[in-house]
Amino acid sequence: MSRIRLHVDHPLAQGQSLPLTEAQAHYLFGVMRLGPGDDILVFNGREGEFLARVTRAAKRGGELELAEKTRPLQIPPDVWLLFAPIKKARTDFIVEKATELGAARICPVQTDFTNAERIRQDRLQAHAVEAAEQCGGTFVPEVEELRPLSRWLSGWDAGRRILWADESLVGAAAALSGAEPGPWAILIGPEGGFSPAERDRLRALPFVLPVSLGPRILRADTAAVAALTLWQAALGDWG
Amino acid sequence: MSRIRLHVDHPLAQGQSLPLTEAQAHYLFGVMRLGPGDDILVFNGREGEFLARVTRAAKRGGELELAEKTRPLQIPPDVWLLFAPIKKARTDFIVEKATELGAARICPVQTDFTNAERIRQDRLQAHAVEAAEQCGGTFVPEVEELRPLSRWLSGWDAGRRILWADESLVGAAAALSGAEPGPWAILIGPEGGFSPAERDRLRALPFVLPVSLGPRILRADTAAVAALTLWQAALGDWG
Numbered sequence: 274m275s276r277i278r279l280h281v282d283h284p285l286a287q288g289q290s291l292p293l294t295e296a297q298a299h300y301l302f303g304v305m306r307l308g309p310g311d312d313i314l315v316f317n318g319r320e321g322e323f324l325a326r327v328t329r330a331a332k333r334g335g336e337l338e339l340a341e342k343t344r345p346l347q348i349p350p351d352v353w354l355l356f357a358p359i360k361k362a363r364t365d366f367i368v369e370k371a372t373e374l375g376a377a378r379i380c381p382v383q384t385d386f387t388n389a390e391r392i393r394q395d396r397l398q399a400h401a402v403e404a405a406e407q408c409g410g411t412f413v414p415e416v417e418e419l420r421p422l423s424r425w426l427s428g429w430d431a432g433r434r435i436l437w438a439d440e441s442l443v444g445a446a447a448a449l450s451g452a453e454p455g456p457w458a459i460l461i462g463p464e465g466g467f468s469p470a471e472r473d474r475l476r477a478l479p480f481v482l483p484v485s486l487g488p489r490i491l492r493a494d495t496a497a498v499a500a501l502t503l504w505q506a507a508l509g510d511w512g
Numbered sequence: 513m514s515r516i517r518l519h520v521d522h523p524l525a526q527g528q529s530l531p532l533t534e535a536q537a538h539y540l541f542g543v544m545r546l547g548p549g550d551d552i553l554v555f556n557g558r559e560g561e562f563l564a565r566v567t568r569a570a571k572r573g574g575e576l577e578l579a580e581k582t583r584p585l586q587i588p589p590d591v592w593l594l595f596a597p598i599k600k601a602r603t604d605f606i607v608e609k610a611t612e613l614g615a616a617r618i619c620p621v622q623t624d625f626t627n628a629e630r631i632r633q634d635r636l637q638a639h640a641v642e643a644a645e646q647c648g649g650t651f652v653p654e655v656e657e658l659r660p661l662s663r664w665l666s667g668w669d670a671g672r673r674i675l676w677a678d679e680s681l682v683g684a685a686a687a688l689s690g691a692e693p694g695p696w697a698i699l700i701g702p703e704g705g706f707s708p709a710e711r712d713r714l715r716a717l718p719f720v721l722p723v724s725l726g727p728r729i730l731r732a733d734t735a736a737v738a739a740l741t742l743w744q745a746a747l748g749d750w751g
Contacts, residue, residue: 347727366605373734375726409729446745487614487750488586490648495612495737502738503745506685511726 277305277313278322278406280413285320285339290328293335302330314343318405318413321346346411349375350509351456355382355425355435356497357463358389363494368397370494372404372414374501375510380458381419385468392419422471426478435460435481436504438496439472445484445500449507452482457508459500461493516544516552517561517645519652524559524578529567532574541569553582557644557652560585585650588614589748590695594621594664594674595736596702597628602733607636609733611643611653613740614749619656619697621664624707631658661710665717674699674720675743677735678711684723684739688746691721696747698739700732 279301283291293301301307308330315337316322322344325337354376358364364381371379379401381392398416405413429435433456436445460475467475475481486499505511518540522530532540540546547569554576555561561583564576593615597603603620610618618640620631637655644652668674672695675684699714706714714720725738744750 369731370734370737373728373730374738375728407729407731444745444750446750485750487744487748489612489614490646491612492608492646495609498609498734498737499613499741502741505726506683506742509726511683511685511724 277301277307278409279313279315280402280406281315281317283317285315285317285323287323287339287341289339291315291325291337291339293337295333298331298333298335301327302332302335312340313337315339316344316405316411318411319346322411344411348412349377349414350454350505351377352501352504352509353378353380353433353458354461354497354501355380355422355458356461356493357382357384357387358392358419359463359493363492364389364392364397365400367494367497368400368416369404370498371501372401372410373408374498375410375505376414376501378417379414380417380425382425382460383419383421384463385471386465387463389419394418423474426474429478429480430456431480432456433458433480435475435478436500437475437481437483438462438486438500439467439475439483441483441485443484445486445503446507448482448484449503452508454508457504459497459504461497461500464493516540516546517648518552518554519641519645520554520556522556524554524556524562526562526578526580528578530554530564530576530578532576534572537570537572537574540566541571541574551579552576554578555583555644555650557650558585561650583650587651588616588649588653589693589744590616591740591743591748592617592619592672592697593700593736593740594619594661594697595700595732596621596623596626597631597658598702598732602731603628603631603636604639606733606736607639607655608643609737610740611640611649612647613737614649614744615653615740617656618653619664620658621699622658622660623702624710625704626702628658633657662713665713668717668719669695670719671695672697672719674714674717675739676714676720676722677701677725677739678706678714678722680722680724682723684725684742685746687721687723688742691747693747696743698736698743700736700739703732
């Protein structure tokens with residue numbers, strides 16, 4: 274059995290004690306049936322992962338004592354995922370997968386053909402935390418608020434290239450094999466694709482690399498996973 | 513708006529008429545509100561895709577008349593997905609994604625650490641059909657019945673190599689870049705990984721290529737999508 278991993282907000286250092294919130298106590302002692310003397314792993318997204326022992330277990334709280342650091346903070350490569358939110362379950366899924374695949378920042382964007390008017394940023398951020406707990410990551414990507422694509426592009430730093438999953442003739446792997454590492458973003462459209470105006474604007478931007486993801490039409494969630502995979506394999510930390 | 517695509521079991525040829533089942537009639541006329549004169553696309557996984565016009569619409573049936581062939585049958589590259597079924601929603605998801613990503617055959621395998629005792633093959637096959645309808649594919653991969661991994665391996669044709677997602681030191685993309693095309697399979701384990709006995713057996717097989725999918729632990733469904741993506745980009749039809 275692998276140890277329970279818990280994300281906490283508290284600063285972490287060996288020998289310190291860490292108070293548990295009511296929700297954490299409920300999960301550890303109510304759901305997972307742990308008690309004093311049991312060990313778990315904790316991380317806060319900033320200082321790596323620590324072994325922690327339960328020193329007090331109550332119904333509405335408790336305390337851990339931090340032992341040694343078990344893993345350093347591993348910041349993923351500098352790739353953001355920009356995606357147009359779709360149905361709830363698939364949006365949750367994209368956030369989970371992007372965290373597992375090591376996206377550094379998750380940016381829901383509103384496009385001309387996006388149906389979503391708003392997202393629950395707090396719920397999506399909680400999904401990213403859960404995914405990090407599960408996948409052994411020590412980093413949790415920030416989930417941004419929903420913003421229009423046009424606003425993202427207006428303030429865009431031209432030093433960050435954009436891998437744009439489009440109906441391009443160039444395969445993503447081929448395009449990435451000749452590309453330089455550095456800051457990148459991946460842009461995935463909604464199920465209906467991008468509007469003509471959006472496509473014109475994206476095509477005109479020198480830092481945008483349009484690529485194809487194969488001959489079949491991929492759902493937005495599949496496209497997000499596929500593009501992140503190819504990016505990590507070519508320029509990221511999958512070497 | 514893109515046209516409705518419907519998978520049918522009937523043989524297809526221009527000029528022929530095609531009777532609709534009660535479920536198809538309910539979907540087209542009840543749910544999608546089509547009527548006589550409306551056009552849809554049909555495919556049967558064997559003869560490509562045809563334009564079809566509704567000629568009769570009733571509550572429990574109806575008829576289409578087949579017009580011209582709109583796409584030839586496109587058989588995906590010869591790659592199978594072997595995976596250990598997990599929770600229902602994630603198993604459904606793997607079947608959907610494998611179809612979109614162009615797996616030729618989907619094989620649920622029982623491993624030492626698989627919880628699933630049985631699967632609903634008919635339900636999973638229906639998911640593959642739905643995914644093919646959605647992704648514009650003209651081919652539907654066969655979903656096999658659940659069989660033990662040991663049984664798959666005993667009768668294995670050594671000409672079909674297996675890309676095995678394992679804790680290998682070799683990245684999948686690097687391993688595939690030097691590999692030959694031809695018949696392949698991708699093997700994804702359950703959340704708990706493979707047992708020591710399974711790993712010994714797999715390591716000893718000359719046609720098995722163990723690879724890593726990056727430094728984070730991927731869920732089985734993420735691993736299936738990532739491995740299929742890298743395979744298609746390196747040896748499949750994503751060129």
